[in-house]
Amino acid sequence: MTSEFHTHERDTAPAVASPLRLPSGITLPNRLVKAAMEEQLAGRGGHPDDRLVTLYRTWDRGGVGMMLTGHVMVDRSAVAQPANIILDATSDLAPFREWAAAAETSSFWMQINHPGRVVRRDTGSRALAPSTVPVDAGRFSTLFPTPVPMTASDIEDTVERFAVTAELAEQAGFAGVEIHAAHGYLLAQFLSPLVNKRTDQWGGGLRNRARLLLDVVAAVRGRVRPGFGIAVKLNSADFQRGGFDLDDAHHVIEWLGDSVDFVELSGGSVESLATAGHPADGRTLEREAYFLKLAGQLVADSSVPLMLTGGIRRAQVAEEVIARGFSLVGVATALAQQPDGPLGWLAGEDGEVTAPCSALRTKSLRAAAIQASITLRLHDLSRGRSGRTLAPVAALVVDQYRRSRAIRRHRQERSA
Ligand SMILES: Cc1cc2nc3c(=O)[nH]c(=O)nc-3n(C[C@H](O)[C@H](O)[C@H](O)COP(=O)(O)O)c2cc1C
Numbered sequence: 001m002t003s004e005f006h007t008h009e010r011d012t013a014p015a016v017a018s019p020l021r022l023p024s025g026i027t028l029p030n031r032l033v034k035a036a037m038e039e040q041l042a043g044r045g046g047h048p049d050d051r052l053v054t055l056y057r058t059w060d061r062g063g064v065g066m067m068l069t070g071h072v073m074v075d076r077s078a079v080a081q082p083a084n085i086i087l088d089a090t091s092d093l094a095p096f097r098e099w100a101a102a103a104e105t106s107s108f109w110m111q112i113n114h115p116g117r118v119v120r121r122d123t124g125s126r127a128l129a130p131s132t133v134p135v136d137a138g139r140f141s142t143l144f145p146t147p148v149p150m151t152a153s154d155i156e157d158t159v160e161r162f163a164v165t166a167e168l169a170e171q172a173g174f175a176g177v178e179i180h181a182a183h184g185y186l187l188a189q190f191l192s193p194l195v196n197k198r199t200d201q202w203g204g205g206l207r208n209r210a211r212l213l214l215d216v217v218a219a220v221r222g223r224v225r226p227g228f229g230i231a232v233k234l235n236s237a238d239f240q241r242g243g244f245d246l247d248d249a250h251h252v253i254e255w256l257g258d259s260v261d262f263v264e265l266s267g268g269s270v271e272s273l274a275t276a277g278h279p280a281d282g283r284t285l286e287r288e289a290y291f292l293k294l295a296g297q298l299v300a301d302s303s304v305p306l307m308l309t310g311g312i313r314r315a316q317v318a319e320e321v322i323a324r325g326f327s328l329v330g331v332a333t334a335l336a337q338q339p340d341g342p343l344g345w346l347a348g349e350d351g352e353v354t355a356p357c358s359a360l361r362t363k364s365l366r367a368a369a370i371q372a373s374i375t376l377r378l379h380d381l382s383r384g385r386s387g388r389t390l391a392p393v394a395a396l397v398v399d400q401y402r403r404s405r406a407i408r409r410h411r412q413e414r415s416a
Helices: 050-061 093-100 138-143 152-172 186-191 211-223 246-259 292-296 315-323 333-337 341-346 363-382 392-415
Strands: 032-034 066-068 107-113 176-181 229-235 262-266 306-309 328-331
Touching: 032 341, 050 066, 050 093, 050 363, 093 152, 107 152, 107 229, 138 363, 152 176, 152 211, 176 186, 176 211, 186 211, 211 229, 211 246, 229 246, 246 262, 262 328, 292 306, 315 328, 315 341, 328 333, 333 341, 333 363, 363 392
Parallel strands: 032 066, 032 328, 066 107, 107 176, 176 229, 229 262, 262 306, 306 328
Antiparallel strands: none
Protein backbone atom coordinates (compact mmCIF):
# COMPACT_ATOMS: atom_id res chain seq x y z
CA MET A 1 0.00 0.00 0.00
CA THR A 2 1.48 3.37 -0.94
CA SER A 3 1.57 6.07 1.71
CA GLU A 4 -0.71 8.39 -0.24
CA PHE A 5 -3.67 6.09 0.34
CA HIS A 6 -5.76 6.59 3.42
CA THR A 7 -5.90 3.40 5.41
CA HIS A 8 -9.24 2.01 6.46
CA GLU A 9 -9.85 -0.24 9.40
CA ARG A 10 -10.56 -3.72 8.17
CA ASP A 11 -13.77 -3.96 10.16
CA THR A 12 -15.32 -0.68 8.93
CA ALA A 13 -17.62 -0.88 5.95
CA PRO A 14 -16.11 0.60 2.77
CA ALA A 15 -17.13 4.23 2.21
CA VAL A 16 -18.32 3.29 -1.30
CA ALA A 17 -20.95 1.06 0.32
CA SER A 18 -22.74 3.96 2.00
CA PRO A 19 -26.02 5.18 0.48
CA LEU A 20 -26.39 8.68 -0.94
CA ARG A 21 -29.47 10.85 -1.05
CA LEU A 22 -29.40 13.17 -4.06
CA PRO A 23 -30.98 16.66 -4.11
CA SER A 24 -33.96 15.35 -6.15
CA GLY A 25 -34.71 12.92 -3.29
CA ILE A 26 -33.44 9.81 -5.09
CA THR A 27 -31.46 7.59 -2.72
CA LEU A 28 -28.67 5.53 -4.26
CA PRO A 29 -27.82 2.29 -2.41
CA ASN A 30 -24.06 2.91 -2.79
CA ARG A 31 -21.52 5.23 -4.43
CA LEU A 32 -20.44 3.09 -7.37
CA VAL A 33 -21.77 4.23 -10.73
CA LYS A 34 -21.57 2.40 -14.03
CA ALA A 35 -20.37 5.30 -16.21
CA ALA A 36 -21.71 5.82 -19.73
CA MET A 37 -20.38 3.56 -22.45
CA GLU A 38 -21.73 3.88 -25.98
CA GLU A 39 -23.02 0.39 -26.69
CA GLN A 40 -23.62 0.62 -30.45
CA LEU A 41 -26.36 -1.98 -30.03
CA ALA A 42 -29.43 -0.22 -31.39
CA GLY A 43 -31.99 -2.20 -33.31
CA ARG A 44 -34.18 -0.82 -36.08
CA GLY A 45 -35.05 2.87 -35.74
CA GLY A 46 -32.47 3.41 -32.98
CA HIS A 47 -34.52 1.37 -30.48
CA PRO A 48 -33.07 -0.78 -27.71
CA ASP A 49 -33.77 -4.52 -27.74
CA ASP A 50 -33.10 -7.66 -25.65
CA ARG A 51 -29.36 -7.24 -25.96
CA LEU A 52 -29.37 -3.99 -23.98
CA VAL A 53 -31.77 -5.45 -21.44
CA THR A 54 -29.37 -8.39 -20.88
CA LEU A 55 -26.34 -6.10 -20.66
CA TYR A 56 -27.84 -3.73 -18.08
CA ARG A 57 -29.42 -6.53 -16.07
CA THR A 58 -25.93 -7.99 -15.77
CA TRP A 59 -24.54 -4.70 -14.43
CA ASP A 60 -27.51 -4.19 -12.13
CA ARG A 61 -26.87 -7.60 -10.57
CA GLY A 62 -23.17 -6.74 -10.32
CA GLY A 63 -23.73 -4.37 -7.41
CA VAL A 64 -23.51 -0.78 -8.72
CA GLY A 65 -25.75 1.80 -7.05
CA MET A 66 -26.44 3.65 -10.28
CA MET A 67 -26.21 2.92 -13.99
CA LEU A 68 -25.88 5.50 -16.76
CA THR A 69 -26.73 4.36 -20.27
CA GLY A 70 -24.32 5.04 -23.10
CA HIS A 71 -25.11 8.32 -24.81
CA VAL A 72 -28.56 8.35 -26.39
CA MET A 73 -28.96 10.67 -29.37
CA VAL A 74 -31.55 13.44 -29.11
CA ASP A 75 -31.62 14.05 -32.88
CA ARG A 76 -31.80 11.22 -35.42
CA SER A 77 -30.27 13.41 -38.12
CA ALA A 78 -27.07 13.68 -36.05
CA VAL A 79 -25.69 10.42 -34.65
CA ALA A 80 -22.18 9.78 -33.36
CA GLN A 81 -22.19 6.17 -34.59
CA PRO A 82 -24.57 4.17 -36.80
CA ALA A 83 -25.91 1.87 -34.06
CA ASN A 84 -26.48 4.56 -31.43
CA ILE A 85 -29.74 4.52 -29.51
CA ILE A 86 -32.01 7.42 -30.50
CA LEU A 87 -34.93 8.71 -28.43
CA ASP A 88 -37.10 11.37 -30.00
CA ALA A 89 -40.77 12.20 -30.53
CA THR A 90 -41.05 9.48 -33.22
CA SER A 91 -39.63 6.66 -31.04
CA ASP A 92 -41.70 3.74 -29.84
CA LEU A 93 -41.52 3.94 -26.02
CA ALA A 94 -42.27 0.24 -25.38
CA PRO A 95 -38.67 -1.01 -25.93
CA PHE A 96 -37.36 1.86 -23.80
CA ARG A 97 -39.71 0.77 -21.00
CA GLU A 98 -38.26 -2.74 -21.20
CA TRP A 99 -34.76 -1.32 -21.09
CA ALA A 100 -35.52 0.86 -18.05
CA ALA A 101 -37.02 -2.18 -16.30
CA ALA A 102 -33.65 -3.98 -16.49
CA ALA A 103 -32.70 -2.19 -13.26
CA GLU A 104 -33.99 -3.86 -10.13
CA THR A 105 -31.67 -2.51 -7.43
CA SER A 106 -29.71 0.33 -9.00
CA SER A 107 -30.99 3.73 -10.07
CA PHE A 108 -31.03 3.73 -13.87
CA TRP A 109 -30.41 7.02 -15.70
CA MET A 110 -30.19 7.80 -19.40
CA GLN A 111 -27.30 9.85 -20.72
CA ILE A 112 -28.54 12.18 -23.47
CA ASN A 113 -26.34 13.77 -26.09
CA HIS A 114 -26.01 15.70 -29.31
CA PRO A 115 -22.66 15.03 -31.00
CA GLY A 116 -22.48 18.38 -32.83
CA ARG A 117 -19.48 18.32 -35.19
CA VAL A 118 -18.22 14.94 -33.91
CA VAL A 119 -20.17 12.92 -36.45
CA ARG A 120 -18.50 10.65 -38.94
CA ARG A 121 -18.98 11.55 -42.59
CA ASP A 122 -20.21 8.04 -43.45
CA THR A 123 -23.22 8.32 -41.08
CA GLY A 124 -24.65 11.05 -43.33
CA SER A 125 -25.29 13.13 -40.19
CA ARG A 126 -25.62 16.90 -40.13
CA ALA A 127 -22.48 18.28 -38.51
CA LEU A 128 -23.85 21.18 -36.50
CA ALA A 129 -21.52 23.23 -34.32
CA PRO A 130 -21.15 26.68 -32.81
CA SER A 131 -18.75 27.70 -35.63
CA THR A 132 -17.09 26.27 -38.74
CA VAL A 133 -14.01 25.00 -36.84
CA PRO A 134 -13.40 21.43 -38.10
CA VAL A 135 -12.43 18.49 -35.89
CA ASP A 136 -8.67 18.07 -35.59
CA ALA A 137 -8.24 14.37 -34.94
CA GLY A 138 -4.83 13.99 -36.58
CA ARG A 139 -4.86 11.28 -39.23
CA PHE A 140 -8.58 10.70 -38.55
CA SER A 141 -9.61 14.34 -39.25
CA THR A 142 -10.92 13.57 -42.74
CA LEU A 143 -13.52 11.24 -41.24
CA PHE A 144 -15.39 14.30 -39.93
CA PRO A 145 -17.22 16.77 -42.22
CA THR A 146 -16.76 20.52 -41.94
CA PRO A 147 -19.41 21.69 -39.49
CA VAL A 148 -22.22 24.12 -40.20
CA PRO A 149 -22.60 26.96 -37.65
CA MET A 150 -25.93 26.73 -35.86
CA THR A 151 -28.58 29.36 -36.42
CA ALA A 152 -30.70 30.67 -33.55
CA SER A 153 -33.49 28.35 -34.63
CA ASP A 154 -31.09 25.32 -34.74
CA ILE A 155 -30.15 26.20 -31.16
CA GLU A 156 -33.78 26.49 -30.04
CA ASP A 157 -34.60 23.24 -31.79
CA THR A 158 -31.71 21.47 -30.04
CA VAL A 159 -32.72 22.72 -26.59
CA GLU A 160 -36.22 21.43 -27.28
CA ARG A 161 -34.87 18.05 -28.43
CA PHE A 162 -32.96 17.56 -25.16
CA ALA A 163 -36.15 18.42 -23.24
CA VAL A 164 -38.27 16.01 -25.32
CA THR A 165 -35.78 13.17 -24.90
CA ALA A 166 -35.63 13.74 -21.13
CA GLU A 167 -39.42 13.80 -20.90
CA LEU A 168 -39.64 10.55 -22.85
CA ALA A 169 -36.91 8.96 -20.70
CA GLU A 170 -39.01 9.80 -17.66
CA GLN A 171 -42.14 8.32 -19.26
CA ALA A 172 -40.19 5.16 -20.11
CA GLY A 173 -39.29 4.69 -16.44
CA PHE A 174 -35.71 5.98 -16.17
CA ALA A 175 -34.94 7.65 -12.83
CA GLY A 176 -33.07 10.56 -14.36
CA VAL A 177 -30.99 11.88 -17.23
CA GLU A 178 -27.38 12.88 -17.48
CA ILE A 179 -26.77 15.69 -19.99
CA HIS A 180 -23.49 15.07 -21.80
CA ALA A 181 -21.42 18.26 -21.85
CA ALA A 182 -18.00 16.59 -21.88
CA HIS A 183 -15.64 14.89 -24.34
CA GLY A 184 -16.00 17.48 -27.12
CA TYR A 185 -19.64 16.86 -28.11
CA LEU A 186 -22.02 19.72 -28.94
CA LEU A 187 -22.46 21.23 -25.47
CA ALA A 188 -18.70 20.98 -24.85
CA GLN A 189 -18.12 22.57 -28.27
CA PHE A 190 -20.10 25.60 -27.13
CA LEU A 191 -18.13 25.71 -23.87
CA SER A 192 -14.77 25.65 -25.67
CA PRO A 193 -13.25 28.97 -26.79
CA LEU A 194 -11.28 27.00 -29.41
CA VAL A 195 -14.43 25.71 -31.13
CA ASN A 196 -16.94 28.43 -30.26
CA LYS A 197 -16.04 31.56 -32.22
CA ARG A 198 -19.53 33.09 -32.10
CA THR A 199 -20.04 36.76 -31.42
CA ASP A 200 -23.72 36.50 -30.39
CA GLN A 201 -25.19 35.61 -26.98
CA TRP A 202 -23.93 32.00 -27.30
CA GLY A 203 -20.28 32.96 -27.80
CA GLY A 204 -17.54 35.13 -26.32
CA GLY A 205 -17.23 35.07 -22.53
CA LEU A 206 -17.74 31.89 -20.53
CA ARG A 207 -21.21 32.93 -19.39
CA ASN A 208 -22.29 33.13 -23.04
CA ARG A 209 -20.52 29.90 -23.99
CA ALA A 210 -22.27 28.13 -21.11
CA ARG A 211 -25.68 29.50 -22.14
CA LEU A 212 -26.63 26.50 -24.27
CA LEU A 213 -25.83 24.01 -21.49
CA LEU A 214 -27.68 26.09 -18.89
CA ASP A 215 -30.66 26.51 -21.24
CA VAL A 216 -30.75 22.75 -21.85
CA VAL A 217 -30.69 22.04 -18.10
CA ALA A 218 -33.47 24.61 -17.50
CA ALA A 219 -35.58 23.23 -20.37
CA VAL A 220 -35.22 19.68 -19.06
CA ARG A 221 -36.05 20.83 -15.50
CA GLY A 222 -39.14 22.55 -16.82
CA ARG A 223 -40.36 19.39 -18.54
CA VAL A 224 -39.91 16.64 -15.90
CA ARG A 225 -41.43 16.07 -12.47
CA PRO A 226 -39.47 17.43 -9.46
CA GLY A 227 -38.25 14.02 -8.24
CA PHE A 228 -36.70 13.15 -11.61
CA GLY A 229 -32.90 13.22 -11.57
CA ILE A 230 -30.78 15.56 -13.68
CA ALA A 231 -27.00 15.40 -13.87
CA VAL A 232 -24.35 16.89 -16.14
CA LYS A 233 -21.12 15.30 -17.38
CA LEU A 234 -18.50 18.01 -17.68
CA ASN A 235 -14.81 18.12 -18.48
CA SER A 236 -12.56 19.21 -15.65
CA ALA A 237 -10.44 20.40 -18.61
CA ASP A 238 -10.27 19.77 -22.36
CA PHE A 239 -6.46 19.41 -22.19
CA GLN A 240 -5.95 21.75 -25.13
CA ARG A 241 -3.97 24.95 -24.92
CA GLY A 242 -6.46 27.82 -24.71
CA GLY A 243 -9.38 25.41 -24.30
CA PHE A 244 -11.98 24.93 -21.56
CA ASP A 245 -10.01 24.65 -18.33
CA LEU A 246 -10.33 23.98 -14.63
CA ASP A 247 -11.25 27.55 -13.81
CA ASP A 248 -14.05 27.43 -16.40
CA ALA A 249 -15.29 24.15 -14.94
CA HIS A 250 -15.37 25.80 -11.53
CA HIS A 251 -17.69 28.56 -12.76
CA VAL A 252 -19.94 26.25 -14.75
CA ILE A 253 -20.45 24.00 -11.71
CA GLU A 254 -21.36 27.07 -9.66
CA TRP A 255 -23.91 28.17 -12.28
CA LEU A 256 -25.42 24.72 -12.48
CA GLY A 257 -25.91 25.06 -8.72
CA ASP A 258 -28.97 23.41 -7.29
CA SER A 259 -30.58 22.70 -10.65
CA VAL A 260 -28.68 19.39 -10.91
CA ASP A 261 -28.25 16.33 -8.68
CA PHE A 262 -24.57 15.91 -9.41
CA VAL A 263 -21.85 16.79 -11.89
CA GLU A 264 -19.69 13.99 -13.27
CA LEU A 265 -16.15 15.15 -13.99
CA SER A 266 -14.16 13.72 -16.85
CA GLY A 267 -11.77 15.26 -19.38
CA GLY A 268 -10.51 15.40 -22.95
CA SER A 269 -12.16 14.88 -26.33
CA VAL A 270 -11.62 13.17 -29.65
CA GLU A 271 -8.96 15.87 -30.21
CA SER A 272 -7.00 15.34 -27.00
CA LEU A 273 -7.91 11.75 -26.04
CA ALA A 274 -7.33 12.39 -22.37
CA THR A 275 -9.25 9.30 -21.26
CA ALA A 276 -7.43 6.98 -23.65
CA GLY A 277 -4.31 4.95 -23.20
CA HIS A 278 -3.64 5.34 -19.52
CA PRO A 279 -1.86 2.13 -18.69
CA ALA A 280 -1.99 1.73 -14.92
CA ASP A 281 1.70 0.92 -14.94
CA GLY A 282 2.45 2.79 -11.76
CA ARG A 283 0.16 1.90 -8.90
CA THR A 284 -0.08 5.40 -7.58
CA LEU A 285 -3.32 7.13 -6.97
CA GLU A 286 -2.78 9.93 -9.47
CA ARG A 287 -1.77 7.57 -12.27
CA GLU A 288 -4.78 5.38 -11.70
CA ALA A 289 -7.65 7.82 -11.08
CA TYR A 290 -5.97 10.17 -13.52
CA PHE A 291 -8.32 13.16 -13.16
CA LEU A 292 -8.26 13.03 -9.35
CA LYS A 293 -5.55 15.64 -8.84
CA LEU A 294 -7.11 18.11 -11.26
CA ALA A 295 -10.79 17.55 -10.50
CA GLY A 296 -10.02 17.28 -6.78
CA GLN A 297 -9.40 21.04 -6.86
CA LEU A 298 -13.09 21.56 -7.60
CA VAL A 299 -14.36 19.63 -4.59
CA ALA A 300 -13.81 22.14 -1.78
CA ASP A 301 -15.88 24.93 -3.33
CA SER A 302 -18.62 22.85 -4.89
CA SER A 303 -22.06 22.83 -3.35
CA VAL A 304 -23.06 20.27 -5.99
CA PRO A 305 -22.24 16.59 -5.36
CA LEU A 306 -19.39 15.58 -7.68
CA MET A 307 -18.62 12.27 -9.35
CA LEU A 308 -15.17 11.34 -10.60
CA THR A 309 -14.65 9.00 -13.53
CA GLY A 310 -11.48 7.78 -15.23
CA GLY A 311 -9.05 4.96 -14.55
CA ILE A 312 -10.74 3.48 -11.49
CA ARG A 313 -10.06 -0.24 -11.52
CA ARG A 314 -9.89 -1.30 -7.86
CA ALA A 315 -11.65 -0.75 -4.57
CA GLN A 316 -8.84 1.07 -2.81
CA VAL A 317 -8.76 3.78 -5.47
CA ALA A 318 -12.56 4.09 -5.34
CA GLU A 319 -12.33 4.50 -1.56
CA GLU A 320 -9.75 7.23 -1.95
CA VAL A 321 -11.95 9.11 -4.44
CA ILE A 322 -14.65 9.25 -1.76
CA ALA A 323 -12.06 10.17 0.90
CA ARG A 324 -11.06 13.17 -1.25
CA GLY A 325 -14.58 14.53 -1.12
CA PHE A 326 -16.26 13.15 -4.24
CA SER A 327 -19.77 11.82 -3.68
CA LEU A 328 -19.76 9.23 -6.46
CA VAL A 329 -17.25 7.02 -8.25
CA GLY A 330 -17.73 6.46 -11.99
CA VAL A 331 -16.43 3.23 -13.48
CA ALA A 332 -16.57 2.33 -17.17
CA THR A 333 -13.79 0.08 -18.54
CA ALA A 334 -13.52 -2.06 -15.39
CA LEU A 335 -17.23 -2.86 -15.61
CA ALA A 336 -16.91 -4.01 -19.20
CA GLN A 337 -14.11 -6.28 -18.06
CA GLN A 338 -15.81 -7.50 -14.90
CA PRO A 339 -19.48 -6.53 -14.54
CA ASP A 340 -19.82 -7.97 -11.04
CA GLY A 341 -16.61 -6.37 -9.76
CA PRO A 342 -18.56 -3.96 -7.49
CA LEU A 343 -19.96 -6.84 -5.40
CA GLY A 344 -16.42 -7.57 -4.24
CA TRP A 345 -15.53 -3.90 -3.77
CA LEU A 346 -18.60 -3.36 -1.61
CA ALA A 347 -17.65 -6.39 0.46
CA GLY A 348 -14.24 -4.87 1.19
CA GLU A 349 -12.14 -6.79 -1.37
CA ASP A 350 -9.65 -4.83 -3.49
CA GLY A 351 -10.64 -6.77 -6.62
CA GLU A 352 -8.31 -5.12 -9.11
CA VAL A 353 -9.61 -5.38 -12.66
CA THR A 354 -7.19 -5.60 -15.58
CA ALA A 355 -7.97 -3.20 -18.40
CA PRO A 356 -7.06 -3.86 -22.04
CA CYS A 357 -3.86 -2.18 -23.16
CA SER A 358 -2.09 -1.94 -26.46
CA ALA A 359 1.49 -1.26 -27.48
CA LEU A 360 0.46 0.62 -30.64
CA ARG A 361 2.60 3.75 -30.88
CA THR A 362 0.05 6.12 -32.40
CA LYS A 363 -2.13 7.42 -29.60
CA SER A 364 -5.28 7.77 -31.72
CA LEU A 365 -4.91 4.24 -33.09
CA ARG A 366 -4.18 2.85 -29.63
CA ALA A 367 -7.28 4.60 -28.28
CA ALA A 368 -9.40 3.23 -31.14
CA ALA A 369 -8.09 -0.31 -30.59
CA ILE A 370 -8.78 -0.23 -26.85
CA GLN A 371 -12.23 1.26 -27.43
CA ALA A 372 -12.96 -1.53 -29.96
CA SER A 373 -11.86 -4.19 -27.51
CA ILE A 374 -14.21 -2.80 -24.83
CA THR A 375 -17.09 -2.46 -27.31
CA LEU A 376 -16.62 -6.10 -28.27
CA ARG A 377 -16.90 -7.14 -24.63
CA LEU A 378 -20.13 -5.15 -24.27
CA HIS A 379 -21.50 -6.98 -27.31
CA ASP A 380 -20.53 -10.36 -25.85
CA LEU A 381 -22.10 -9.50 -22.48
CA SER A 382 -25.27 -8.36 -24.25
CA ARG A 383 -25.60 -11.88 -25.68
CA GLY A 384 -25.17 -13.45 -22.28
CA ARG A 385 -21.58 -14.51 -22.99
CA SER A 386 -18.78 -13.85 -20.55
CA GLY A 387 -16.77 -11.68 -22.96
CA ARG A 388 -13.84 -12.40 -25.24
CA THR A 389 -10.43 -11.01 -24.50
CA LEU A 390 -9.09 -10.29 -27.96
CA ALA A 391 -5.88 -8.37 -28.52
CA PRO A 392 -6.95 -4.74 -29.14
CA VAL A 393 -5.64 -4.79 -32.73
CA ALA A 394 -7.70 -7.91 -33.51
CA ALA A 395 -10.67 -6.28 -31.80
CA LEU A 396 -10.21 -3.25 -34.03
CA VAL A 397 -10.47 -5.41 -37.14
CA VAL A 398 -13.58 -7.21 -35.84
CA ASP A 399 -15.11 -3.88 -34.83
CA GLN A 400 -14.45 -2.29 -38.22
CA TYR A 401 -16.30 -5.17 -39.88
CA ARG A 402 -19.20 -4.80 -37.43
CA ARG A 403 -19.30 -1.04 -37.99
CA SER A 404 -19.33 -1.35 -41.79
CA ARG A 405 -22.40 -3.59 -41.53
CA ALA A 406 -24.04 -1.13 -39.13
CA ILE A 407 -23.32 1.72 -41.55
CA ARG A 408 -24.97 -0.20 -44.40
CA ARG A 409 -28.10 -0.76 -42.31
CA HIS A 410 -28.11 2.84 -41.09
CA ARG A 411 -27.97 4.15 -44.68
CA GLN A 412 -30.76 1.80 -45.78
CA GLU A 413 -32.95 3.02 -42.91
CA ARG A 414 -32.24 6.66 -43.71
CA SER A 415 -33.15 6.27 -47.35
CA ALA A 416 -36.29 4.18 -46.66
C1 LIG B 1 -16.40 1.80 -25.16
C2 LIG B 1 -16.57 3.13 -24.46
C3 LIG B 1 -17.67 3.93 -24.77
C4 LIG B 1 -17.85 5.15 -24.11
N1 LIG B 1 -18.99 5.87 -24.36
C5 LIG B 1 -19.25 6.97 -23.61
C6 LIG B 1 -20.49 7.64 -23.72
O1 LIG B 1 -21.38 7.23 -24.47
N2 LIG B 1 -20.68 8.74 -22.97
C7 LIG B 1 -19.73 9.21 -22.09
O2 LIG B 1 -19.96 10.19 -21.41
N3 LIG B 1 -18.56 8.58 -21.95
C8 LIG B 1 -18.31 7.47 -22.67
N4 LIG B 1 -17.14 6.80 -22.47
C9 LIG B 1 -16.19 7.32 -21.47
C10 LIG B 1 -16.43 6.70 -20.10
O3 LIG B 1 -17.69 7.05 -19.55
C11 LIG B 1 -15.35 7.16 -19.11
O4 LIG B 1 -15.47 8.57 -18.93
C12 LIG B 1 -13.93 6.82 -19.58
O5 LIG B 1 -13.89 5.55 -20.21
C13 LIG B 1 -12.95 6.81 -18.42
O6 LIG B 1 -13.38 5.91 -17.40
P1 LIG B 1 -12.79 4.41 -17.25
O7 LIG B 1 -11.31 4.53 -17.08
O8 LIG B 1 -13.47 3.85 -16.03
O9 LIG B 1 -13.11 3.68 -18.48
C14 LIG B 1 -16.91 5.58 -23.14
C15 LIG B 1 -15.81 4.78 -22.85
C16 LIG B 1 -15.64 3.57 -23.49
C17 LIG B 1 -14.45 2.74 -23.13
